[in-house]
Amino acid sequence: MLGSMMNVPLNIADVLKYAADVHPTGEIVSVRTEGDIHRTTYKDTLGRVSQLAHALTAQGVRVGDRIATLAWNGYRHFELYYAISGIGAVCHTINPRLSAEQMSYIISHAEDTMLFVDTTFVPIVAALRAQWPAGLKIVVMTDRAHMPGGDDLCYEELLDGQATTFDWPVLDENTASGLCYTSGTTGNPKGTLYSHRSTVLHAFMEAVSLPNVLQPGRRILPVVPLFHVNAWGLPYAAPLTGASLVFPGAALDGENLFRLMDTEQVYSAWGVPTVWLGLQGEIKKQGRLPQGLADVVIGGSAAPASMIRGFEAQGVNVCHAWGMTEMSPIGTTGNLPPHLEGLSLDDKLALKSKQGRRTCLVDLKIVDEDGKRLPHDGVAAGELYVRGPAITAGYYKNDDANAGAFDREGWFGTGDIATIDADGFLAITDRAKDLIKSGGEWISSIDLENVVMAHPGVANCAVIALPHPKWDERPLMIVVPAGESRPEVSELMTLLSEHFAKWQLPDDVVFVGELPLTATGKVSKLTLRTQFAHHVLPDMEQD
Ligand code: AMP
Numbered sequence: 001m002l003g004s005m006m007n008v009p010l011n012i013a014d015v016l017k018y019a020a021d022v023h024p025t026g027e028i029v030s031v032r033t034e035g036d037i038h039r040t041t042y043k044d045t046l047g048r049v050s051q052l053a054h055a056l057t058a059q060g061v062r063v064g065d066r067i068a069t070l071a072w073n074g075y076r077h078f079e080l081y082y083a084i085s086g087i088g089a090v091c092h093t094i095n096p097r098l099s100a101e102q103m104s105y106i107i108s109h110a111e112d113t114m115l116f117v118d119t120t121f122v123p124i125v126a127a128l129r130a131q132w133p134a135g136l137k138i139v140v141m142t143d144r145a146h147m148p149g150g151d152d153l154c155y156e157e158l159l160d161g162q163a164t165t166f167d168w169p170v171l172d173e174n175t176a177s178g179l180c181y182t183s184g185t186t187g188n189p190k191g192t193l194y195s196h197r198s199t200v201l202h203a204f205m206e207a208v209s210l211p212n213v214l215q216p217g218r219r220i221l222p223v224v225p226l227f228h229v230n231a232w233g234l235p236y237a238a239p240l241t242g243a244s245l246v247f248p249g250a251a252l253d254g255e256n257l258f259r260l261m262d263t264e265q266v267y268s269a270w271g272v273p274t275v276w277l278g279l280q281g282e283i284k285k286q287g288r289l290p291q292g293l294a295d296v297v298i299g300g301s302a303a304p305a306s307m308i309r310g311f312e313a314q315g316v317n318v319c320h321a322w323g324m325t326e327m328s329p330i331g332t333t334g335n336l337p338p339h340l341e342g343l344s345l346d347d348k349l350a351l352k353s354k355q356g357r358r359t360c361l362v363d364l365k366i367v368d369e370d371g372k373r374l375p376h377d378g379v380a381a382g383e384l385y386v387r388g389p390a391i392t393a394g395y396y397k398n399d400d401a402n403a404g405a406f407d408r409e410g411w412f413g414t415g416d417i418a419t420i421d422a423d424g425f426l427a428i429t430d431r432a433k434d435l436i437k438s439g440g441e442w443i444s445s446i447d448l449e450n451v452v453m454a455h456p457g458v459a460n461c462a463v464i465a466l467p468h469p470k471w472d473e474r475p476l477m478i479v480v481p482a483g484e485s486r487p488e489v490s491e492l493m494t495l496l497s498e499h500f501a502k503w504q505l506p507d508d509v510v511f512v513g514e515l516p517l518t519a520t521g522k523v524s525k526l527t528l529r530t531q532f533a534h535h536v537l538p539d540m541e542q543d
Helices: 013-022 042-058 075-086 100-110 119-131 155-159 196-209 234-241 254-264 273-286 305-313 345-353 399-403 445-453 489-497 525-531 538-542
Strands: 027-031 037-041 066-070 090-093 114-117 137-140 176-182 190-195 219-222 244-247 268-271 295-298 317-320 330-333 363-367 382-387 412-420 426-431 436-438 441-443 458-468 472-481 508-511
Touching (some): 037 042, 042 075, 075 114, 100 119, 100 190, 119 137, 137 155, 190 196, 196 234, 234 244, 305 445, 317 345, 426 445, 436 472, 445 472
Parallel strands (some): 090 176, 114 137, 219 244, 219 268, 295 317
Antiparallel strands (some): 176 190
């Protein structure tokens, strides 16, 4: 028997309509490419989004068309999110940090018909447009005064004179709404195609998981880009809950972020660890926190324990979160439940170094090599599989990638190795291919990195596995010193010895000026493995 309730589909436009009605003064503050700070509200934004929806329709955009963006975090990018999806088209955010080859592949694979670009990225467009389909319309996201030369369309001119109300269509909730490509370990990037239903549900899931932050009056700064998994869902969860958004534009270094947070009284800021290293450096330099900062959400890569301690010691709550592009992206969040708030600081920090507990509507399981479920005892480590309504059911037009992505029960394989403890805390111990197997025993490179990162002389660190004739693999530690002089290797080893068995310690430590990063700002272990493929470990020399 079916229930007899209204079958009203979940539509993204309804989130902004709700915000304009109920949280009309909720703000969007943006550092613009024009160089100034722009302020608007959810109420006024709905008017501009309506104008943009008319403009897109006038340009011939139809349901299902893919419309690309190449832009920083700012109000115009936010407007595109809602106008494109609202008329039933697909908002395809492109990561400008990708290589030219990958970007061109993505544009042609997605068959984009329009591309909206910030002025910063006009040179990329100029260099690559000859390789792109001739019919691709390009719109520069600025006003006439700031337009570069050429015949491309001007964003503000498209909006000028359009009506500020729009008769939003009621779309089937499974209609595609957004498209985001993520790097494969090899080969071309793979696309996750979000729907209205998955996106609206994800916004609710996030609001339920982070009620301390997602509430009216809170100011949230997504350092995580709108071109990286929908800035972790904030463009939807913030208006849904009435929280305000502060968009940082292009300047994401510690000094600029500190200044923006300070002047805009940002309550919570979200981003990857690399970003927080910069901010913590600035906090140290200034000898104080940005005014109003009470919370940081760290995800995308493991947050080093030393980073969490640094924030918590200054009274900033750290929420360590884990997720994936394929999961919209949030899978787990790390705020402690009330019954664990009374723990000692050290015990709290140990828990916060884990990646948190599952978001509602995300099921997690860890399995062994035969696909058999492992216990949630905090010890058994296995490959992590996930299931839920905001998780991909298959990469966009990519049968090859889909072939190995799901298990027989239809769960999605994350490629991460994890433990889950009795309280439900997930700990990512490594990427499947990053775990180091030495003599049949596992060594976690992330754990080694976390400990060494606590040394004041270490700015950054990565551990990779090198092939070894006797032990199969041994760890090599690559360290970026924090200052002019290198820390003593013996000091690092002493620090590590406090936490690891002797056989788990790295066989060698090398110092470098910087670590190579992927397009999404994570340390590229793939590049490091290639760079150090011929490195000879001391122990091998002796052999
Ligand atoms: P992406 O789709 O680019 O967001 O990458 C997702 C992957 O990043 C996950 O499968 C993890 O390997 C890694 N990741 C994301 N968040 C974390 C975290 N908090 N700790 C460790 N790894 C993470």
